Amino acid sequence: MCLGSHTWKNTLDRYPETLLGSSEKEFFYNEDTQEFFFDRDPEMFRHILNFYRTGKLHYPRNECIQAFDEELAFYGIVPEIIGDCCMEEYRDRKKENQERLAEDTEANEGVDAPLPPNSTSRERLWRAFENPHTSTMALVFYYVTGFFIAVSVIANVVETVPCRPPLGSVKDLPCGEKFKVPFFCMDTACVLIFTFEYLMRLFAAPSRCDFMRSVMSVIDVVAIMPYYIGLVMPENEDVSGAFVTLRVFRVFRIFKFSRHSAGLRILGYTLKSCASELGFLLFSLTMAIIIFATVMFYAEKGTKGSTFTSIPASFWYTIVTMTTLG
Secondary structure: OOOOOOOOHHHHOOOOOOOOOOHHHHHHEEOOOOEEOOOOOHHHHHHHHHHHHHOOEOOOOOOOHHHHHHHHHHHOOOHHHEOHHHHHHHHHHHHHHHHHHHHHHHHHHHHHOOOOOOOOHHHHHHHHHHOHHHOHHHHHHHHHHHHHHHHHHHHHHHOOOEEOOOOOOOOOEEHHHHOHHHHHHHHHHHHHHHHHHHHHHHHHOOOHHHHHHOHHHHHHHHHHHHHHHHHHOOOOHHHHHHHHHHHHHHHHHHHHHHHOOHHHHHHHHHHHHOHHHHHHHHHHHHHHHHHHHHHHHHHHOOOOOOOOOOHHHHHHHHHHHHHHHO
8 A cells, every 4th residue: 555645854854763764664665666665544644744744743533542553653653742632532532442442351251251161150150140141040030130120119119109098097198108018028029139149249259359349239238238227227216217218228229220231331331431521510510500609699698588598508599590591
């Protein structure tokens, strides 16, 4: 592939530590055509040649980051000299690509790579949890767990729906209070399944410490702990409010769906890779809220009947206005 590009020799000689500026380029000289021939991407080469001409290296945003790194390595150009205008995007793209490759490698090693013949029962059990399609029993347990997750989430919603009041009562009762025994049995069955799954995963995990510190493991514990705490909590008014607050954490069971959904895991990876951008957006929103809340407070200060009694009291109006009207 002939690049068909021309430049002055002294332009290339300004960078003797690179391929085109050193004597190594003579290896690519064709005496018959009396030209240098590099079997490389011509579209990518114009960015390389532009670096020799201007002394500034820019990252082509529409090009593959790995292909760009390979071109830099071939021509002996270090990526640290990329201009400030492109360096941040280059680092973000490179970090995102490395994370994706690491995740793909981990997934391939954990799922596609065959287990050795002398593998232990723990290793086979962990493989079954990570890839339920390895056996029929693992696939059945996978769907059973998903079914109980759905039942638990639906029951958590339905038990708050008002039901027809019992005879002699005027006030409607939530279904969870009117049918305590059925909902308790249903919650018990779900928690037993979740507990069994957690203990089996803990037993089969290659590193139990890493497993217990993982996000999904924390979600599993938070989702089942309210049930066990409720069993040992005494029945009195002093702790009833705390227990009601604790039951809120049962909503975390919905996050267990991410273990059964590839789409939710992709969403999690996307949010993780955009954490810095989301953090900056949240920081900018917080600054705007504080500024406009301060303006609203001092603008309404001294007005009779004003609800802006303090700057924190003005936060709500500012948040609603910014998030609904822009």
